[in-house]
Amino acid sequence: MKLRKTLAAVLLAAVVPVAAACGTTAEAASATSSTSTSASADSSTTDSSTDSSTETSTDTGGPGGGMGQGGGPGGIDVSSVTTEDQLVELIQEAYGEAGLGLHRGHQPVEDVLDEVLTISHDELHVRMDAGQNLAAVAEDLGIDPQTLVDALVAKYSPAIDTLLADGTINQDEADQYLAALEDAFSFRVTWDGEEATPTFSGLDV
Known part of the structure; x- marks a missing residue:
């Protein structure tokens, strides 16, 4: 079970930054959510700290720190x-x-x-x-x-x-x-x- 969760986290780390750079942040976040849900479903003992770190990894903010869309992931409109x-x-x-x-x-x-x-x-x-x-x-x-x-x-x-x-x-x-x-x-x-x-x-x- 731990192996599945580890694989999900590794895939997440590789996919999300690339997706965010190419304007597909929403799709990446959606895929992240389903991956996290799937990993949780496979494990009867979900570690809450692992879940929170997985969620925060979808935040690909750059300069602009989440002040709107249009300037990039987390960028300024x-x-x-x-x-x-x-x-x-x-x-x-x-x-x-x-x-x-x-x-x-x-x-x-x-x-x-x-x-x-x-x-x-x-x-x-x-x-x-x-x-x-x-x-x-x-x-x-x-x-x-x-x-x-x-x-x-x-x-x-x-x-x-x-x-x-x-x-x-x-x-x-x-x-x-x-x-x-x-x-x-x-x-x-x-x-x-x-x-x-x-x-x-x-x-x-």
């Missing part, structure tokens, strides 16, 4: 940004997660990738598994990588416009945030698989 702190967090999130491989977790930008690259999700994975970053994929398809960066920036920049419109930031600060957002997505698109992810903590005062 662009349309919900109302403070400068959230904007800073959104820009940090634009760099992506190195632990998720070359695509750095493309859930928050999947629509843009579909529109600009015009290839299937599966083909993108095949290319990245072969060692191509987003810039290389774009170039292979005859697309200027800057076109992809610009499209990604356009997806996130409404958060800057919102704070500018309500007076939270001024035009000069908005321009600086826009430049920081472009830097973040440029890094993401051209990431070589090794360079450390920069930390964005806000504008220099």
